[in-house]
Amino acid sequence: MRSPFHLVEMSPWPVFSSVGAVCVVVSLVNWFAGGSPWFVLCAVSVVMFVLFQWWRDIVRESDQGWHTSYVASNIRLGMVLFIGSEAFLFFSFFWAFFSCSLVPGVEVGGVWPPVGIIPVNPFGLPLLNTAVLLGSGVSVTWAHHAVMAGCRKEAVSALFVTVVMGLYFSFLQVCEYLECSFSVADSVYGSLFYVMTGFHGVHVLVGTVALFVGLLRCFGYGFSSSRHLGLEASIWYWHFVDVVWICLFLCVYWWGG
Structure with missing residues (x-):
């Protein structure tokens, strides 16, 4: 019998989002200390990319009927x-x-x-x-x-x-x-x-x-x-x-x- 609960497949996005969040914090501290803002932009870009990929997978799961x-x-x-x-x-x-x-x-x-x-x-x-x-x-x-x-x-x-x-x-x-x-x-x-x-x-x-x-x-x-x-x-x-x-x-x- 098919289970009503969705067992998600292995995904790299939780790890990448954690790394991106740490990079955002470190880059902000570096910026406040007089560093370059480009590191902040790169870190935020990584987080936005991960969010896009993660949401894309969730939308696909919904379209495939996994969200019972x-x-x-x-x-x-x-x-x-x-x-x-x-x-x-x-x-x-x-x-x-x-x-x-x-x-x-x-x-x-x-x-x-x-x-x-x-x-x-x-x-x-x-x-x-x-x-x-x-x-x-x-x-x-x-x-x-x-x-x-x-x-x-x-x-x-x-x-x-x-x-x-x-x-x-x-x-x-x-x-x-x-x-x-x-x-x-x-x-x-x-x-x-x-x-x-x-x-x-x-x-x-x-x-x-x-x-x-x-x-x-x-x-x-x-x-x-x-x-x-x-x-x-x-x-x-x-x-x-x-x-x-x-x-x-x-x-x-x-x-x-």
């Missing part, structure tokens, strides 16, 4: 656990932020923001970024309902709008970093600000890439009203990114500033 209802249920559970682990990652960042801001030490002047730090105006680019990301949450929900209703053209249009908004958000965040009056080396405030917003920015880029893959698959008739698990997982991830940004805007930009 049992497999799909486990994939959904895995995505929920992954988003939960990401939530705890950001929870640790917020814990550090409130630990330092509620009881500021003498090292930062006993006040928050620390002495000498001019925080970012929350009603400038951060507010615009909030509007952009919330708008992308609306458009991606529109795409989800369009796919479930079998309206492919509407789904493609909504996903395209979401991807554009994701790229626009990343562009605005780069502009914000260029205008900041402080750096990651300026006390614990600068470290926490850039780590929290930077990690969120990386999550936005990953979510944008995932939704772009979903857009290509939807454009090529890769989804149906009953089988669109890859797109559904990307939409869950994008909503998580939206929620984290709202917390960042309220706590770091508005209250913390």
Whole structure:
């Protein structure tokens, strides 16, 4: 009797993705220490290539019928656990932020923001970024309902709008970093600000890439009203990114500033 569970074949992509992730971290540290940014670009290119190959294999498995209802249920559970682990990652960042801001030490002047730090105006680019990301949450929900209703053209249009908004958000965040009056080396405030917003920015880029893959698959008739698990997982991830940004805007930009 055929098993309802898919036993995956040996794949080199987990090993290559681990090597690529290590190279990204090492190249970033080297860049921050005054090294060349080309190493960063090469490392990121390796990670993107591995992601493309890995997602290609998963799409092929789905097209071949290996993603049964049992497999799909486990994939959904895995995505929920992954988003939960990401939530705890950001929870640790917020814990550090409130630990330092509620009881500021003498090292930062006993006040928050620390002495000498001019925080970012929350009603400038951060507010615009909030509007952009919330708008992308609306458009991606529109795409989800369009796919479930079998309206492919509407789904493609909504996903395209979401991807554009994701790229626009990343562009605005780069502009914000260029205008900041402080750096990651300026006390614990600068470290926490850039780590929290930077990690969120990386999550936005990953979510944008995932939704772009979903857009290509939807454009090529890769989804149906009953089988669109890859797109559904990307939409869950994008909503998580939206929620984290709202917390960042309220706590770091508005209250913390």
